[in-house]
Amino acid sequence: MPPSLSPAPWREDAAEAREPSFAPVFPTSLDWALLQWLCYRALTRPRVAVSVSAASIVLLVLVGAGAPNNNTLGMALPLPLLGPMSALVSTTVTTAAVLLSGLGLVGLLGAHSSGWRPSPRRLFAAGAVTVAVITNLTPVGSSDTASYAAYGRIAALGGDPYVITPGQLGGDYAHLVSHTWLATASVYGPVATWLQAAAAQIGGHRPWLTVWLLMLANGAAFLATGYVLIRTAADPVRAGLLWVANPLLMVVLVAGGHLDTIVAALAVCAVHCARNYARPRDDLIVGLLVGLACSIKISAALLGIALLWPLLRERAWGRVARQGLSGAFVLAAGYSWYGTHALAPLSAASHLVAMPSLWWVVQKLGQVTIGRMGTSAAIGIVWPVLALALAWLIHRRMSPKAPPSVAVFIALTFAWILAAPWSMPWYSAVVWVMVALLPRCSMVRWLILTTTALALVHDSVGHDWSWLG
Template sequence: MTAPLALVPFAGEGSRTAALVGRLVEGPLTRPRVAVRLSVGGTGLLALTAACAPNNHTLDVRLPLSLPFPMPGLVSTLLTFSALVLSGLGLAGMLGAAKRGWSPSPRTLRRAGVAAVAVFVGLTPVGSADMASYAAYGRIAAMGADPYVSTPADLGGAYASLVSDVWVHTPSVYGPMATWAQAGAALIGGVHPWVTIWILMIANGAVFLAVGQLLLRTCEDKVRAGLLWVANPILIGQLVAGGHLDTYMAALAVCAVHQLRRGTRLRHDVFAGVLIGLACGFKVSAVLLGAGLAWPVLRDNGPWRVVRLALTAALTLVGLYGAYGLHALAPLSAASGLVSDLSPWGVLRSLGGTVVGPAVVAAVISALWPVLMLAMTPVIRRRVLREPADTVTGPLVLNCAWLLVAPWTMPWYTAMAWALAARLPRNPLVPWLTVATVSLALLHNSGGHGWTW
């Protein structure tokens, strides 16, 4: 399930969201001690939920730091909800405190992030069952089968038993880069899915910290960069505790933007294009990065630089998919038709399906939402961000427009937007990202079990 983001107003100046967030962070929340304690409390509660696996919000597997007793369903739900709310309030408070002059040491922020990551990579993934699918696809590939044809159900055994019912009969919808990373972990894990999941968690946590280090080294406002990424309790709870591939996409996006900002020579464009292609090799939604970069590069440097970027990214992607063949794109076609029940598109699908039929409604939704996304992009840039499109704002705004109107959106899909926002000075998109990510997380944190109280 996902939140109906189209119903969440952007946090631009004068908007209701900005006013609400402003009232929340004015006063006690902006006191550094209060904000930090809320963040630590939210992170701690989520860690406790993950440690007491299995429960309603975790996979049915235990990792090395798991406690020797499970958590009752209602307790796990209450703790998870509390953790998400406290994390959101804590981040809003820390950002408000920083705006008022609080300046924690970037080294302290990095150490806090390292400590949190070190704990979560040894705990059961919480909030989503995606990690079980990653492990199953990796096991399929490690055994020499094709994860774009075979499904976790075909694999069977301990791996398949952990995969959510929604995905157990679905071939991999992830790119070759993701498959190879998953296969590497499965080669180590062998017949033990918990080992494979643990390796994937460790790798994901390491990438998360690497992104934080790069942002701390390259951003002018290091405190803001630290708060928006490495010490961000919301992202730690979604990306690290959930172990999602979006961490890798965010890492490659930050590196691509960094390369383009270093200069306009051929080597910069080639390297950036390869990074964009590799990001698409994890999840095809990373094409938003390339599309977001195209307009400012075209405007500032002319068409040839865009051609170099596009050609290099395309060749990289062709090389990646060449290892499997075009059939590896087939599962993406089926996944592109997914619609969240709680989104406005879900309402349209339910109502329209009874009138004109599900096929017609699906076709209308597939054709309409990209148009709305493109229409929303200049509106967000002019009325919300109010900055000219460049190598950061271009993909950031397009990513936010996608989050706003896409039929299928998850809280960890905001990873790239958070990483790009960390490179900008204070802007109104951050309060919206906070509200959107927490709202999505509150509605999608069942660990693949569905809602069971």
């Protein structure tokens, strides 16, 4: 094995490395507990787990091949179409795909913890075939790729996507963008804009081609990340199940073509370089990777904080300076291309509240009692405090054998996903890629539950809940 992709040094013995049981822990009655136990035992049989996971992918493919419908973009990509689906059928099939993907993942991990050891190469091959199919289908569950394409088209035409909105662009590109985002300038970093512009430059006046290229790039990043994880993780089989062969991520991450995939790829590379530190230039590489990740989505700043945290505790000031300054330089260089006004859309987006969510209920109640401005200010103060409290609780549950930077990053990002007023299922990509590095992590069951729950209410291209606005 090449030294640059050597396994993680925090490997635990086989008994300790087993995934914690997903069996129910709070039975309400003996009969109910017995039923749950029987269902769990059946689900964790390898053939059953694989079959349930495969069924979720088949349903996902049916939705994508049945575009346009209520859960896809209003366009078609290369694979043959089944014909448009009705809103009821597409929503039902998508919901079933999400539920089966979550159950399938529980079964796969449960089978693994019971001794099932599939070949990592076969897991990667299965993931590669699945990604190859999904990336040639119309995006399912999100309209983000349409927004990416529109911002790229604006940039390719010489416009400023941080000022010009998809609605102002007009044409076929704007037609694909969800009405929620037509009047919103880009909230993505300059590196994301350059990637989008490159795709739009090739796609030209054909938005379907731009979207397709973005889907292919996302799929390539997903597979590259899976390869790195399998080669470097403490348990390659577990890493494959949690990423490249993860049916839940196929549904919520790959099918939507989200930029979070690329951020996750940069994150795992940064962690790998940081843990294999040998020379000062490695710190510069880590800073470069973090800066690039932040230049795609600013939320990747949590990665920089997590990587610097153990260095600050060790008072390794030289390493802190090298990583911090190199990351800041990359980020500043990117934003200087457009100017500081490129940060303005981020400020506006920070006040968004997802619907449906508990914060949306708080927002509506607050607007009736203390007014819109007061409610927005109160939410802006409360949710970061709640996120920090959750991060502290999550960090306490992490294994002491986990690398400090990985444990801190998981705690910060998972808490952010749970507490933030605006949270989507694909935001969890960076958490999934980190737990895949570890031989075990008690957060996996909660991560499955959180990602599945968010997907059930948000994997609809923004159509199902528009009436709530």
